[in-house]
Amino acid sequence: MRLISKSFIFPLSIFVMLSSTTYSQPRSPNVIQSTTYLSKEFEVGPREVADKQMYNIEFPKGHVGIKSFDVDLVDEHGNFVPLHETYIHHWFILKYIIKKNMSMSQDPNDHTKPSGDLIYKRNDGTCNNGILPHQWSSGSETRGTSTKLPYPFAVEIGNPADITEGWEEQWLLGVLVIDTRGVENKKICTQCRCDQFNLPENFYDVTVGFHGKVTPEYKAGVLCCQDKFQCKMRKGFQAPRRNLAIRYNITWVNWDQHQSAVRFYVLDVTDRVTTNGSETIHDCRAEFTITENNSTNLFHVQKASIPMKKGGYLIYATGHAHTGVINATLYGQDGRILCTSTPTYGTGKEAGNEEGYLVGMSVCYPKLGSMKIDDGETVTVESIYKNEFLPAVMGDMHFYLADAPPQVV
Ligand SMILES: *[C@@H]1O[C@H](CO)[C@@H](O)[C@H](O)[C@H]1NC(C)=O
């Protein structure tokens, strides 16, 4: 039997082959469906940053369980764009609910933010405010990092019981890429070092981040990689501007009693955990700087211990990091290793294997039911980097927890 999922209409024939496929899920009576979507196009030229947000992107409809969410960057001919041409700094998918019939611009260049009648829905992670609220995200490692959830687990979406009458769930795609064709130093541009970009003259007077106004001590990070900012270019380099798009492949199942829902957590190594007496307060920065120094240490260790209100069975875990990472680990309170995620660095030229770039992070799939985080347990997230100057790197663990171990049948 072939279930037809929503197919994507794309002008180029190469994509016709990619419209939709189905395959059987082990031990499940249900069928996994798969669709590849293409985002709206956005234009970027040599040395330029593109920081785009696209509301109400195409997504599987109805009450379904998402099994995987894979993202790639393609040009107008449908070719994968390698990181040494356009660096994928990050992409993220954010869930929100919105009053039905509220119109929402899908134009990536429309920067008017919707107001009222729209509520963002955070993941179950612990960061404060709008920091790391996404449901899926990745960076340069996107092509080499599995997002698959094993049977019977899936991210449940579109459950009518969870959605207020008159509202609907929608999804925002955020993407930050840097076109490094022709720049003086690709590595430094991709680190969003402020002194490499043509910041507006009043940058330090007007720029406000999650922690207030930036000061001249802010030397690198996403605030210096805003839409249309330009990195230093080699003299005389010329290349045409081009249209890029995000290609995303979602696999899912129709929700039924055979599926088990998971909760998604992002824990961040910069989280400064304090308490005000009654509540735990989190303060995440997401980006941090590794200062090169002459210590005999080969490694830089960044970590945070974070109490988990609610625990569960660990189903999937992986690290999110930047180039320079050596490993990322999630520990239990007693020091047991719940997951160590290790990087893959590229060795070639082609997309997915670009030399020197972080192109994948390994994923832990513990034997189902074998690893559990207790309610109230304090876990530790750790990122180990090379001990060298690396401004604006990140260290997150992304993981899924389930309430119950899979039923043995
Ligand atoms: C989407 O990803 C799944 C799992 O990786 C794969 O089996 C399927 O062929 C992909 N579908 C398309 C349309 O590329």
Ligand SMILES: *[C@@H]1O[C@H](CO)[C@@H](O)[C@H](O)[C@H]1NC(C)=O
């Ligand atoms: C949305 O608009 C349609 C068509 O105009 C209308 O039939 C429907 O009742 C509206 N829904 C809500 C929730 O306002």
Ligand SMILES: *[C@@H]1O[C@H](CO)[C@@H](O)[C@H](O)[C@H]1NC(C)=O
């Ligand atoms: C601690 O913070 C919470 C959340 O902001 C607040 O509701 C509570 O009143 C605070 N408690 C004290 C003792 O300050």
Ligand SMILES: *[C@@H]1O[C@H](CO)[C@@H](O)[C@H](O)[C@H]1NC(C)=O
């Ligand atoms: C480290 O040592 C080298 C060689 O002695 C020196 O040139 C450099 O300035 C030192 N760096 C720091 C951060 O102290």
Ligand SMILES: *[C@@H]1O[C@H](CO)[C@@H](O)[C@H](O)[C@H]1NC(C)=O
């Ligand atoms: C030098 O690096 C080591 C290893 O990460 C770190 O423990 C130490 O704090 C660093 N020293 C300075 C002065 O930054």
Ligand SMILES: *[C@@H]1O[C@H](CO)[C@@H](O)[C@H](O)[C@H]1NC(C)=O
């Ligand atoms: C992470 O890498 C460091 C440096 O190689 C190593 O000492 C450490 O044991 C690794 N961590 C884990 C949990 O494997």
